[in-house]
Amino acid sequence: MDLADLKDVTNEGAEMVLKHPTTNEPIIDEETKQPWVIVLKGKDSPEWQRFAKSIADKRLSTMNTSEPMGLTADGLEKVNVDQLCACTVAFKHIRYGGPLEADEQGKRKLYALPWVREQANKFVNDRANFLGN
Secondary structure (H helix, E strand, C coil): CHHHCEEECCCCCCCECCEEECCCCCCCCCCCCEECEEEEECCCHHHHHHHHHHHHEEEEEEECCCCCCCCCHHHHHHHHHHHHHEEEEEEEECCCCCCCCCCCCHHHHHHHHHHHHHHHHHCCCCHHEEEEE
16 A cells, blocks of 8 residues: 555545434435435644644643633534535535535534534544545
8 A cells, every 4th residue: 555545535525315303314306316415624634633733722721721621512413513514515406495505504504413513523523534545
């Protein structure tokens, strides 16, 4: 094996097929008969790393002080949504009251759903989704 042979699509994005939260089956667009897809950049992308480092910096800046860390569950959720939005390249065949655009509003609308965030986080954090030959 040669590391130079690994194709890395971390910065370009890889396709994640969104699955139904109760059946775990791919969600299929009734009109196009295609699966719902989110194209995501990986956890090694500059966008993901920027957010990860900002959280680490916030934790480190309060370690040796008597100040509370300032992180809340809601705050961490917001950072995670921001992180996923920054790493989302495109949506394919996703409908949410009509076709959903991968603009800022569309991303935030989709990632407001905990089950979507959960799948996206799991996908982004698995390097195997972004490294292949």
